[in-house]
Amino acid sequence: xxxxxxxxxxxxxxxxxxxxxxxxxxxxxxxxxxxxxxxxxxxxxxxxxxxxxxxxxxxxxxxxxxxxxxxxxxxxxxxxxxxxxxxxxxxxxxxxxxxxxxxxxxxxxxxxxxxxxxxxxxxxxxxxxxxxxxxxxxxxxxxxxxxxxxxxxxxxxxxxxxxxxxxxxxxxxxxxxxxxxxxxxxxxxxxxxxxxxxxxxxxxxxxxxxxxxxxxxxxxxxxxxxxxxxxxxxxxxxxxxxxxxxxxxxxxxxxxxxxxxxxxxxxxxxxxxxxxxxxxxxxxxxxxxxxxxxxxxxxxxxxxxxxxxxxxxxxxxxxxxxxxxxxxxxxxxxxxxxxxxxxxxxxx
Numbered sequence: 001x002x003x004x005x006x007x008x009x010x011x012x013x014x015x016x017x018x019x020x021x022x023x024x025x026x027x028x029x030x031x032x033x034x035x036x037x038x039x040x041x042x043x044x045x046x047x048x049x050x051x052x053x054x055x056x057x058x059x060x061x062x063x064x065x066x067x068x069x070x071x072x073x074x075x076x077x078x079x080x081x082x083x084x085x086x087x088x089x090x091x092x093x094x095x096x097x098x099x100x101x102x103x104x105x106x107x108x109x110x111x112x113x114x115x116x117x118x119x120x121x122x123x124x125x126x127x128x129x130x131x132x133x134x135x136x137x138x139x140x141x142x143x144x145x146x147x148x149x150x151x152x153x154x155x156x157x158x159x160x161x162x163x164x165x166x167x168x169x170x171x172x173x174x175x176x177x178x179x180x181x182x183x184x185x186x187x188x189x190x191x192x193x194x195x196x197x198x199x200x201x202x203x204x205x206x207x208x209x210x211x212x213x214x215x216x217x218x219x220x221x222x223x224x225x226x227x228x229x230x231x232x233x234x235x236x237x238x239x240x241x242x243x244x245x246x247x248x249x250x251x252x253x254x255x256x257x258x259x260x261x262x263x264x265x266x267x268x269x270x271x272x273x274x275x276x277x278x279x280x281x282x283x284x285x286x287x288x289x290x291x292x293x294x295x296x297x298x299x300x301x302x303x304x305x306x307x308x309x310x311x312x313x314x315x316x317x318x319x320x321x322x323x324x325x326x327x328x329x330x331x332x333x334x335x336x337x338x339x340x341x342x343x344x345x346x347x348x
Contacts, residue, residue, distance in 0.1 A: 169215055
């Protein structure tokens with residue numbers, strides 16, 4: 001596998017799919033520089049339902065809506081990368097260059113919310129991949145889903161690292177009138193150079209802070225998500241990120257420590273060796289320290305809450321900083337005003 005970086009991409013290789021025995025093997029004299037830069041391809045996803053049910057106690061939403069599978073942001077640490085293997089793709093370059101698009105998502109969402117069997121409750125968007133990745137600017141699937149949520153006054157929570165979310169401030173502000181909207185902007189680092197390497201096609205840190213400011217000004221409840229926290233790489237930035245987010249208008253904050261399921265372990269290790277070889281051992285040793293000697297822990301109840309000295313120290317520091325900055329509140333989401341509109345379409 002190539003260890004040379006590819007401009008604009010997080011991964012530099014396509015590791016074998018754990019479900020598929022067929023994998024590309026480069027010849028001994030293979031020069032990766034002879035390959036053209038991989039271009040993004042889009043495929044239609046024929047899913048017949050749009051709300052995926054979650055049974056993990058580690059995640060606050062029971063139902064999630066993901067308009068896209070795969071993500072062009074290319075974040076090297078993304079825990080969702082191995083989900084691409086279910087599609088016979090690789091968790092590496094395929095994840096960020098082969099994107100499945102759910103064109104029917106708004107209609108499927110409307111159908112599900114109209115069903116008398118639907119119990120009104122909050123739905124999470126971007127539970128797997130970012131609902132505001134670059135192609136959303138043209139396709140507007142997320143916006144059209146928000147129009148449905150607004151018509152039903154059905155609560156929705158969004159996590160994104162894209163400034164495109166500000167485009168939909170009108171819909172989110174309308175939902176917020178009924179305690180039915182919450183946006184968390186993910187800020188992983190304030191260092192633009194580190195962000196460019198970790199999240200090559202996501203918004204810059206400064207742009208994400210501007211998005212927080214614009215959402216707050218529009219009346220949208222907004223928080224900051226410091227995720228993932230990578231021990232030995234960006235953990236020291238947490239207090240500064242919280243301070244910058246609070247100054248931009250965030251009202252609450254949360255964090256998630258790095259997870260490395262399946263092929264992501266090799267992808268992230270390769271990325272560290274490629275960009276931060278002097279820090280690789282420290283980072284991986286810290287990850288093993290909080291995961292009982294392993295690089296990942298899949299157990300419900302513990303996978304999102306690592307253990308050990310570093311983990312306890314970081315949680316304490318994060319909580320203390322939140323309290324000092326007034327970020328220790330919550331954003332309520334309520335289905336109290338949920339309604340099923342008539343057959344005639346309305347603006348909201």
